[in-house]
């Protein structure tokens with residue numbers, strides 16, 4: 104059963120005529136929005152902050168920050184001043200030069216944004232890290248990229264193995280009363296005195312900006328390198344997909360340790376001159392609904408795992424909160440289950456718009472736009488200017504409704520330009536020098552909508568049928584007892600593979616054998632006999648990444664007693 108198509112929104116969405124744009128749009132058009140189009144002087148931090156600070160947006164709020172006792176507001180003028188100060192600190196207290204790698208390793212706080220933008224102003228390459236990383240994860244990333252400096256906090260500094268990182272020269276520690284010894288520099292001490300003037304380093308469109316480490320299923324995490332030109336696509340999608348407008352308050356819930364937290368937690372909205380909310384700390388239903396209300400959030404970008412938690416908390420959790428400021432909701436990172444879309448319609452009377460992209464793509468690629476009908480369960484259609492297709496392993500385009508490799512025509516503005524230190528890995532993404540192959544399995548229907556099926560490695564072959572885990576997981580979520588589900592293929596001598604489901608139940612539900620049977624029958628009746636999980640295992644919690652992705656490879660490794668691979672991004 105497929106939920107009915109939800110009609111396009113009747114409003115002034117920025118992208119109106121999708122088909123026309125697909126036929127006519129050229130990225131060259133989008134470049135005109137930037138000052139470098141006129142001046143030739145390129146720096147993403149200038150475009151995101153200084154350009155607005157020098158305009159009518161000088162006193163407009165750029166950043167609301169809330170965490171525990173801290174509740175702070177920064178205008179674009181403030182952000183220019185403080186990122187200039189940060190740039191001066193980084194420049195004056197280290198030997199950092201254009202192209203050198205600096206990491207930011209700290210919780211979400213205004214200082215993180217000042218430091219990150221300051222580092223971009225001096226032309227350094229910034230590697231953002233999740234604050235939860237332990238010593239091994241920090242070491243791997245700094246060592247692989249030959250980092251020269253890192254910005255961190257007193258709580259995290261002990262996780263940086265300075266003795267094993269001979270090229271790491273400077274450790275900036277953000278906090279009060281930091282003692283300067285060895286490589287440690289007190290960020291705050293120098294920040295207070297630093298000049299608020301700074302001449303940004305002017306760079307090229309192809310100059311690198313960010314180095315985002317992302318884990319594959321095997322081996323060490325790889326460093327995905329982005330360049331200045333990514334801003335073209337980040338701004339264009341902020342307009343078309345996020346539909347950001349002058350008066351919006353935008354909240355991207357992602358941490359900058361994840362690409363969503365930089366591309367859309369910083370750049371997209373700031374390039375568009377939009378007011379952003381940053382909330383520190385961990386997820387809680389109360390804090391999240393409270394933040395939407397307190398700051399009047401109008402556009403909200405989050406992830407299925409968060410929506411599922413809000414859904415699990417039920418209507419009672421919303422009581423007493425005025426969420427009427429919300430106008431547009433979007434999702435990324437994991438397949439957006441139709442059940443969650445249904446909940447969104449019921450709860451907010453709003454469509455939740457899925458967006459598909461990857462660290463490697465640098466910006467949104469396949470999306471549900473406000474101006475088009477939404478098919479629940481589909482990620483939508485390619486952003487105008489992007490060509491996507493389902494191809495076989497040789498690069499032949501497959502007809503509609505056939506499952507295959509989700510591929511993108513090489514050469515979009517935000518595309519990664521290298522895997523750090525690993526040109527072979529970089530080349531391995533491309534097929535016939537034409538297609539970027541995502542590693543995701545999907546199909547496209549006759550209307551051009553793309554449907555995610557799973558990572559290629561996760562696709563299940565059972566009794567000769569190819570089954571994507573996503574469809575089964577989504578069906579399982581429709582069962583009232585289930586909060587979360589992860590589905591894998593388990594090798595079987597007769598059937599090739601059988602379907603095994605790991606399930607987290609609603610609080611208070613008894614994990615009985617009768618319930619297992621009931622769930623099996625439910626899938627059988629509602630989806631297909633061959634899709635019903637032969638094995639079911641109840642778990643308190645499923646293994647997930649910090650960006651909320653269910654780690655099916657970990658479930659599989661546990662099941663089959665295989666090595667789990669890199670676990671540095673796993674949530675504790």
Ligand code: 6R9
Nearest residue numbers: 435436437438439458459460461462543555
């Ligand atoms: C931005 C981001 C990329 C992988 C991607 C896919 C999964 C992301 C999705 C989605 C289904 C969506 N993914 N968005 N799957 N529907 N809307 O998530 O980057 O952390 O590199 O992950 O995430 O499997 O290949 P990243």
